[in-house]
Amino acid sequence: MANSPSGDSMTARVVRVLETFTVDRTMQTAAEVGRRAGLPSSTAHRIVDELVAAGLLDRDDEHRVSLGMRLWELALRGSRALRLRQAALPHMERVQATVREHTQLAVLEQDSALFLERLSHPDAGANITRVAGRLPLHASSSGLVLLAHADPELQERVLTRRLAAVSPETTTDAAALRRRMAEIRAAGFVVAPGSIEAVSTGVAVPVRDGDGAVIAALSVVLPREASPDVAIAALLQAARSIRSDLTSH
Structure with a gap:
């Protein structure tokens, strides 16, 4: 995976994005995700868009995102x-x-x-x-x-x-x-x-x-x-x- 200027791999950045979701914080905007993950706004928006496209995040009508059903499905396979x-x-x-x-x-x-x-x-x-x-x-x-x-x-x-x-x-x-x-x-x-x-x-x-x-x-x-x-x-x-x-x- 390609590294960011800070040295983080893409995998590390994706994990940081997913880890911003908690049992008490299930819905967020991309800007909130970026702030909590310590990522530049443009990077956070790009990663969020890619995760939504892959079904790993879901986006509602107010452009807030949550963990996607696809992520749950993959996590359970062979678990x-x-x-x-x-x-x-x-x-x-x-x-x-x-x-x-x-x-x-x-x-x-x-x-x-x-x-x-x-x-x-x-x-x-x-x-x-x-x-x-x-x-x-x-x-x-x-x-x-x-x-x-x-x-x-x-x-x-x-x-x-x-x-x-x-x-x-x-x-x-x-x-x-x-x-x-x-x-x-x-x-x-x-x-x-x-x-x-x-x-x-x-x-x-x-x-x-x-x-x-x-x-x-x-x-x-x-x-x-x-x-x-x-x-x-x-x-x-x-x-x-x-x-x-x-x-x-």
Whole structure:
């Protein structure tokens, strides 16, 4: 791909354009895209026009653009995330029927927990997680499970940076976080009260593939006062069933 005067490849510029879209910012003008992507206006407009022509972005009557259905279609073809989600969904539904609270599936992606699916009950409590949203590894229960089982290089990268407090109870001390990771590996689950929101407790377990590698985290968000015991048992059973289904298909 041709480079820009700044040295960025075309691929890098396209990625920067696509990354300006978030779960809260789904529609933008080309000028807004360019400003947020740090691109000259002419470059942003050209890239946006080409992505619209390819179906990767959609443009409405007011000339605002959004992520296109074609991008969604291509992302799902042969996606390991889609296969994992399909295998997990029936078991997530059973967990949610048991605990009647938010039930979530997350994977490790670029040093954060990326949520592939979330099931919610009408009476469930507070939860900031969204599908295709991210939470820090050191703060969320899913992230803690993924971090505890990540490769040592990624762990060191996370632990040696400044760890931001999402809530007053988020663990931000690297030594304390190392101890917690060891406890998670030994116990096979984590209970994280108040780590994201003071009123909630995150409970998460690892999901493994046929070789035993941790490929995801399955979690529920409980009211702070609720006992985690039923949720832990339901999550562990679901994780075993997901692994079995992934292995047999």
